[in-house]
Amino acid sequence: MATSNKRLQKEITDILKTPPTWCTAQVVGDNLHKWKATVIGPENSPYEKGNFEIELDIPVDYPFKPPALKFTTKIYHPNIKSDGTVCSELLSQNWSPQLKIFDVLTTIRLLLQEPNPESPLEVEIAQQFKNDRNAFNKAAKEYCKKYAK
Amino acid sequence: MDFDYDLQQQEIAVLKSIFADSFHQHSTKKVVEENGDEYYKADIRKSREEISYDPTNEDCYFQMKITLNLPEDFKVKVKRSDLVNNSISTTTTTTTSTTSRLSLGHAGHDEKKEDESEYIEYAIVSLPCLSLNFQYPQNYPQESAPLFQLSCSWLTIDQMERIVEHLDTLFDKGELVIFKYIDWVKDNALDYLGLGNELLLTNDPINSDFELIGSRAQWEHEYNWVSMLSVLPRILSHNSHESKRLFSLNSHTCPICYCDYPASEMTILQCNHFLCNECLSATCNINIQSKNIQLLKCTEPDCPQTFDINTIQHAASADNFAKYQDLVKLSKGYTKCTNCPNGWAFIDVHTQSTFCSNCYFSKCLMCTNGFHPGVYCEDVGRAPTPINKANLMVKRDKSNQKLKDKIQEFQAVKQEEWKNRNFMDRRCKPCPYCHMMIWKYDGCSKMACTNCSTKFCFICLKIIQDYSHFNTGTCQLFELETPVPVFTIPTKLIQEFTQQSNDCGAMKCLRCRSLIARYKFNNHLLCFSCKTEMCYQCKTIINSGTKHYTTSSCQQHGDPTPVATTTTTQPKTQ
Incomplete structure (x- = not known):
């Protein structure tokens, strides 16, 4: 507990001191273990310019256990469920205690840039992504316009 | 003739004060014993106070140990084929190469152990020192250069001779030159030899017969060294000591908790990555408790170094360490002996039996009774239970078709049984590998068994590796029903x-x-x-x-009327 608090404190001050251009992160209320982050959709992807809000639930065992993620902005993506949950294996597979929340957000941005249709949470979207890329791009852009402002 | 001992003495004093511990004085003393025997005794003076220059003693010479300044990414390279051949060729080198194997993990900093690469590389922060032995001729520095000799374990004689020749050109008459020599060797010798940032050790045999006594370049070697490759263990052990010493000088920031700790409160792993003891304990305890023993490794992303068992024993609590040992045994295919309390039985896949090394009890996996080689379970009068039959893993014995069919048949029976059991909710299913009951209450149908970590499809109970199973077959990644609320089942x-x-x-x-x-x-x-x-x-x-x-106060046969005894109870199946 002591480790995680100290570390989260440090991470949030680091992010506030030198804010990255493509994401923001802040603590919800007084609870260091609940974060709210926004990731701006990467360029040259259908999510370009979208603001995606993410809730991060950080376990007490952090950084030895990865945080849990949930998108609060609706998004059209093969690896993100319609209720916003992301497969926990995304982070737990190669998790290392040296990775920071900022690295988690980087992973998410990469996921937006390159969806992985091989391990989908939304099978239909994955099929569309594989077979009809244009329709997928169009749908994703529409969602992005409608919800991610 | 007027000799300039003053200047010589002056230089010795300067060297003494600058290099202190790496500056030595050697001389030989003649000792005459009472019975008249005479012999010469080496007299080495290392301490700064004891060194005194006496120009009349011709045996006296000085030794300067020079530690080279290495570029940051300096590497020692060894041809993979050389290392392998070397360990087979001679008995004397087998010992050296085993030590090198051991320290292989030791110094394996950024070392790539991929089998396809031709070279094995060791990242090196410090090489063993070069020795410069020198003596002043009487007319130094006015007329002639000092007499000197260079010796080193990791340079070939040719290379050292090139250095020696270059050192000769540095001397100008009337100038004190030793410091200049040292400085040049420290900073420029590697570049001058064209080594850049890597040193290649070859397996070419070195013939030490041609070494001349008076040669100014000497190879510091042990009697059984045959090639430059023999130096490798010495380089690695020196490097490992030196990097530890350098590490212990400062305090460092733990890469996990970002706190500064002195080196004594940190653990440095074999891969030279480090973390503080507190974070190490937390990593060990948390990962053992969640049964992820594959995560007991260096926390640097992509570093493959695992913790060794001593590290884990020190870091983890006693309970967790015991748990860890159990997990390791499970992961190696052992199973808890059912006959004795602390025994671990290994599974013999050919005879489908287990053998406990503690109580010597051997068990048939089919009927869970004593092992009966060569006889079917039915023939010894003990019908195997369907569940235990299905416990056999098909993949254990692929060659035996008859057995395989039998297993599949029983597995089908068992699956049917599970389906028919009305008490068993659809959300509890046995793991296809270890048959532990797994309860799914949330998430997708790709399940990981909490007991054996096998990944399987919760719908068809097949062992799977990734999500592709859900794209090709009829199984849906998400079932449409809402999960059964927790704790009602x-x-x-x-x-x-x-x-x-x-x-x-x-x-x-x-x-x-x-x-x-x-x-x-x-x-x-x-x-x-x-x-x-x-x-x-x-x-x-x-x-x-x-x-x-x-x-204890418990009775084996409980409440109303005791019925005929059975020592171990099988679950009642319908």
Whole structure:
């Protein structure tokens, strides 16, 4: 507990001191273990310019256990469920205690840039992504316009 | 003739004060014993105070140990084929190469051990020192240069001779030159030899016969060294000591908690990555508790170095360390012996039996009774239970088609049984590998068993690796039904199950939470899934077999009327 608090404190001050251009992160209320982050959709992807809000639930065992993620902005993506949950294996597979929340957000941005249709949470979207890329791009852009402002 | 001892003495004083511990004085003393024997005794003076220059003593010479300044990414390279051949060729080198194997992990900083690469590389922060031995001729520095000799273990004689020749050109008459020599060797020697940032050690044999006594370049070697490759263990051990010494000088920031600690409160791993002891303990304890022993490794992303067992023993709590050892055994294919409390039995896949090295009990995996080689379970009068039959893993013995068919048949029977059991909710299914009951209450259908970490499809109970299974087959990644609320199943299940087992009683397995019925009022329960023994009366896990009932207040045969005894109870199947 002591480790995680100290570390989260440090991470949030680091992010506030030198804010990255493509994401923001802040603590919800007084609870260091609940974060709210926004990731701006990467360029040259259908999510370009979208603001995606993410809730991060950080376990007490952090950084030895990865945080849990949930998108609060609706998004059209093969690896993100319609209720916003992301497969926990995304982070737990190669998790290392040296990775920071900022690295988690980087992973998410990469996921937006390159969806992985091989391990989908939304099978239909994955099929569309594989077979009809244009329709997928169009749908994703529409969602992005409608919800991610 | 007027010799300039003053200047010489002056230089010695300067060297003494600058280099202190790496500056030595050697001389030989003549010792005459009482019986008239004479011999010469080496006299080495290392301490700064003891060194004194006496120009009249011709035996006296000075030695300067020079540690080279290495570029940051300096590497020692060895041809993979050389290292392998070397270990086979001679007995003397086998010893050296085993040490090099050991330290292979030691210094394996950024070392790539990929099999396809031609070279093995070791990242090196410090090489063993070069020695510069020198003596002043009487007319130094006015007329002639100092007499000197260079020796080193990791440079070839040719290379050293090139250095020596260059050093000769540095001397100008009337100038004190030793400091200039040292400085040049320290900073420029590697570049001058064209080594850049890597040193290649070859397997070419070195013939030490041609070494001349008076040669100014000497190879510091041991009598059994045959090639430059023999130096490798010395380089690695020097490097490992030196990097530890450098590490211990400063305090460092733990890459996990970002706190500064002195080196004594940190652990440095074999890969030269480090973390503080507190974070190390936390990593070990948390990952052992969540049974992820594959995560007990260096925390640097992509570094493959695992913690060694001593590190884990020191870092983890005693409970967790015991747990860790159990997990390791499980992962190596051992299983807990059902016959004795602390035994571990190994599984013989050819005979489908287990053998415990503690109590020497050998068990047939088919019928869980004593092993009966060469005879079918049915023929010895002990019919195998369907569940134990299905316990056999098909993949263990692919060659035996008959056995395979038999197993599949029983597995089908078992699956059917699971389907028909009305007490068993759809959300509890056995792991296809270890048959631990797995309860899915949320998430997708790709499940990981909490006991053996096998990944399987929860719908068709097939062992799978990734999500592609859900794209190709009929199984859906997400089932449409809403999950059953947590904690409602067990009580309901127990009630139903209790009724079915003729009100004899049932309880959840204390280890894997499978439901076990009491059979004929026998209080000694054996979990059909994880093989844990439990007492129905005191609801504890028993390790000592039926001895529990003689040593405690529990009775083996419970409440109303004791019926005929069976020592271990099988769950009642319908």
